Ligand SMILES: Nc1nc2c(ncn2[C@@H]2O[C@H](COP(=O)(O)OP(=O)(O)O)[C@@H](O)[C@H]2O)c(=O)[nH]1
């Protein structure tokens with residue numbers, strides 16, 4: 001699909017599904033990262049490339065609209081509005097953006113198309129800014145517990161692998177808890193990831209009680225004086241009240257060992273789901289008080305505009321964004337960088 005994905009895929013041909021049959025989705029590359037000397041493109045370039053579909057739809061469309069138009073008028077604004085809605089920016093957020101443009105137009109503050117585009121860009125940054133809050137692990141909480149939630153397939157387990165590596169590189173000692181006991185493959189997926197990266201994984205048999213697994217992991221993390229414990233969970237459909245009950249139970253048992261745990265309840269959302277991703281965060285938040293968001297799969301979608309709707313409607317910090325399956329494809333979210341990549345030619 002994209003060049004950087006193609007390159008990574010061919011790098012993994014010597015060790016693939018045959019060796020790890022239960023978890024075809026985890027490639028060697030996804031768990032181990034780039035080979036030494038395999039200089040990855042800068043993250044901005046990869047972000048830009050990852051956002052290609054959203055950009056083609058949204059910002060290139062807007063740029064084309066502006067191209068050659070000397071006159072900014074209501075018709076033009078209507079067309080911009082359509083493009084924003086198509087990219088899943090959402091009705092509320094689109095209204096705000098169009099309103100600002102309309103007002104500035106009426107006050108003759110937009111001299112030309114370039115000024116209008118700049119205005120739109122600035123306004124989009126303002127919408128994302130409140131959610132640009134990084135997840136730093138304080139030294140005085142040990143273990144710091146990140147509880148990872150979200151529906152099946154959103155990218156939880158993959159994201160946990162990437163996060164473990166990310167935080168280990170910042171000097172933290174990391175432990176993982178295989179709390180998705182619903183499928184055997186989910187436990188193995190996390191264990192294989194841990195083995196390859198020398199990160200301990202606490203796991204029990206499939207079908208074991210999730211809260212018990214995570215409680216055990218917390219005890220082990222305390223005993224070993226681990227800095228960071230990241231707990232995976234099952235993601236059966238959020239409409240099932242038993243899932244919410246299970247997650248609430250996890251929270252309850254954690255507080256027995258540390259009244260302030262979990263310190264971060266991190267939801268992983270699949271950007272390709274567009275508006276549905278927004279609905280998910282609202283529903284999980286109602287039951288679990290979500291404190292952070294990871295938005296994955298921005299590389300595979302033209303619906304990347306959903307990030308604006310999520311930011312405006314939830315105001316929950318967007319901690320990381322995922323733009324591919326490789327280890328280097330998850331990065332802390334930066335509002336300015338995101339909008340610049342979206343508009344960059
Ligand atoms: N293209 C792309 N794929 C991703 C990204 N994050 C995760 N995935 C893929 O999504 C699929 C489901 O991921 P998984 O971690 O098993 O989801 P879980 O069920 O929530 O644990 C896997 O094939 C991952 O490689 C991303 O940012 N971009």
Ligand SMILES: [Mg+2]
Nearest residue numbers: 156157180186
């Ligand atoms: Mg999983």
